[in-house]
Amino acid sequence: MTRFHGRSIIGSPNQPKIPRGALPPGPRWPALAQTVALMRFRHQLHPYLHRKYGEVFTLRLIPGGRPLVLFTTPEATKEIFAGDPAVFHAGKGNAVLGPIMGQHSLLLQDGVEHHRARKLVMPAFLGHALRGYRSMVAEVAAAEVDGWADGEEFASLERMNRLTLEVILRVVFGVTDEKRLAALRPRVNATVDINPGILLGWAYPWLQKFGPWRRTVDNQVELDRLMYAEIRERRTATDVEDRKDVLSRLMAAGDPEQPHDRLDDTELRDQLVTLLLAGHETTASALSWALYELGRAPELLRRSQAAADAGDSDGLAWLEAVLKESMRLHPIIPMVVRTLMEPTNVAGLDLPAGTTVGPSILMSHQQESNFPDPDRFRPERFLPELSGTEAPSLHVWIPFGGGVRRCIGAGFSLMEGAEVLRQVLTRYDISAPADDVPKVRNITSVPRKGARIRVTRRS
Numbered sequence: 001m002t003r004f005h006g007r008s009i010i011g012s013p014n015q016p017k018i019p020r021g022a023l024p025p026g027p028r029w030p031a032l033a034q035t036v037a038l039m040r041f042r043h044q045l046h047p048y049l050h051r052k053y054g055e056v057f058t059l060r061l062i063p064g065g066r067p068l069v070l071f072t073t074p075e076a077t078k079e080i081f082a083g084d085p086a087v088f089h090a091g092k093g094n095a096v097l098g099p100i101m102g103q104h105s106l107l108l109q110d111g112v113e114h115h116r117a118r119k120l121v122m123p124a125f126l127g128h129a130l131r132g133y134r135s136m137v138a139e140v141a142a143a144e145v146d147g148w149a150d151g152e153e154f155a156s157l158e159r160m161n162r163l164t165l166e167v168i169l170r171v172v173f174g175v176t177d178e179k180r181l182a183a184l185r186p187r188v189n190a191t192v193d194i195n196p197g198i199l200l201g202w203a204y205p206w207l208q209k210f211g212p213w214r215r216t217v218d219n220q221v222e223l224d225r226l227m228y229a230e231i232r233e234r235r236t237a238t239d240v241e242d243r244k245d246v247l248s249r250l251m252a253a254g255d256p257e258q259p260h261d262r263l264d265d266t267e268l269r270d271q272l273v274t275l276l277l278a279g280h281e282t283t284a285s286a287l288s289w290a291l292y293e294l295g296r297a298p299e300l301l302r303r304s305q306a307a308a309d310a311g312d313s314d315g316l317a318w319l320e321a322v323l324k325e326s327m328r329l330h331p332i333i334p335m336v337v338r339t340l341m342e343p344t345n346v347a348g349l350d351l352p353a354g355t356t357v358g359p360s361i362l363m364s365h366q367q368e369s370n371f372p373d374p375d376r377f378r379p380e381r382f383l384p385e386l387s388g389t390e391a392p393s394l395h396v397w398i399p400f401g402g403g404v405r406r407c408i409g410a411g412f413s414l415m416e417g418a419e420v421l422r423q424v425l426t427r428y429d430i431s432a433p434a435d436d437v438p439k440v441r442n443i444t445s446v447p448r449k450g451a452r453i454r455v456t457r458r459s
């Protein structure tokens with residue numbers, strides 16, 4: 001059964017109030033206005049605050065006006081990512097996701113618990129395991145893409161969402177049974193749909209009796225029921241060691257002689273919900289922006305089709321560069337956050353315990369000093385042999401965060417994205433009929449009009 005208790009948007013509950021003078025400058029609007037501006041208008045707010053206050057600025061968020069200090073330089077990013085995990089807690093900053101993902105979620109844990117969980121989950125996303133998922137991604141992508149009509153125009157985000165949901169359900173759960181997939185799909189979609197209003201409302205548990213909050217709880221109860229049924233059934237399967245999906249790998253992870261070293265059912269549930277939610281719409285959004293950008297640049301499209309046709313390691317490297325540039329120009333997540341557990345110096349600033357700090361991904365990706373000609377879509381930035389310049393460091397290109405908390409699905413989503421592009425581009429020419437801009441969709445950003453494209457069969 002899921003735990004539903006009050007959560008803050010950023011920072012830890014019950015922390016003492018930090019006086020304004022102890023922190024870098026920032027707007028003096030009420031905390032509610034700053035919170036709404038941060039959640040709804042992030043694409044305008046980060047650049048505005050950067051212009052007004054410079055490299056580092058403070059926002060005050062509800063409840064209680066807790067501070068969020070955002071940094072915009074590579075040096076600060078490097079320091080935050082390298083920060084001692086005992087001091088720089090990420091779970092506190094992600095606390096808003098607690099009611100959905102559960103207390104054991106990798107995203108919410110810190111310290112030894114996080115270290116243990118990460119050690120158990122990570123191998124399912126590396127090396128041999130990762131390579132093993134490619135053919136399944138290719139199969140799901142081919143089935144989706146083959147269904148597109150010649151000359152059809154559509155919101156690519158919608159199609160990519162359908163595709164990445166299918167991929168994540170099959171890779172994570174290993175579910176192929178159509179009846180079970182049909183039951184899971186709407187529950188996962190409804191969970192991803194949860195908007196900032198619902199997340200904000202979670203700080204006030206009495207709201208859960210009403211309207212959308214109540215529907216969220218009902219959906220969650222049903223999602224849990226399906227998850228636990230799947231876990232129970234897998235526990236009794238005799239071939240779990242041979243299965244290649246993430247759930248089976250997580251069940252087999254750890255030392256069989258040390259039961260406390262293995263994930264129990266509640267932990268499995270929490271990690272599975274986390275993977276389903278973190279790994280689905282994020283990748284879909286990156287892919288839809290990539291298709292949109294290729295649809296606007298015929299020369300790049302031809303080059304990408306040649307890479308897809310070749311299908312060799314150089315071709316896949318190009319397609320991966322297309323995705324990386326798509327995530328650079330259109331960041332899916334606006335910032336990464338850590339809450340300081342003790343007074344700490346960050347990038348030359350002495351900050352009190354309880355302050356939440358983080359690099360602004362939005363600002364890091366759009367500064368000329370990090371990415372020359374930042375408004376242009378140029379995949380070759382990520383291929384030094386083509387650009388003649390160094391590839392961007394992991395302190396300026398930060399769509400997946402960094403350090404011990406770097407997204408565990410980074411490799412997976414690049415592999416998945418390149419494979420999906422390959423399936424699309426070997427079959428279709430693409431054009432993008434209209435301009436699009438980002439809009440906020442709860443934690444992530446997505447193309448406002450869904451990154452519409454027209455596809456025509458290649459002759």
Ligand code: HEM
Binds near residue numbers: 274332336399409
């Ligand atoms: C384009 C796709 C994706 C983007 C942009 C993205 C972005 C991020 C970011 C910014 C973080 C926070 C990192 C930090 O705090 O330093 C994160 C964490 C995480 N992501 Fe992703 N992600 C993507 C895809 C995925 C996929 C495919 C999965 C799994 C199937 C996944 C699972 C996770 C998990 C479990 C964490 C928590 C890691 C930890 O705290 O140890 N993500 N992701």
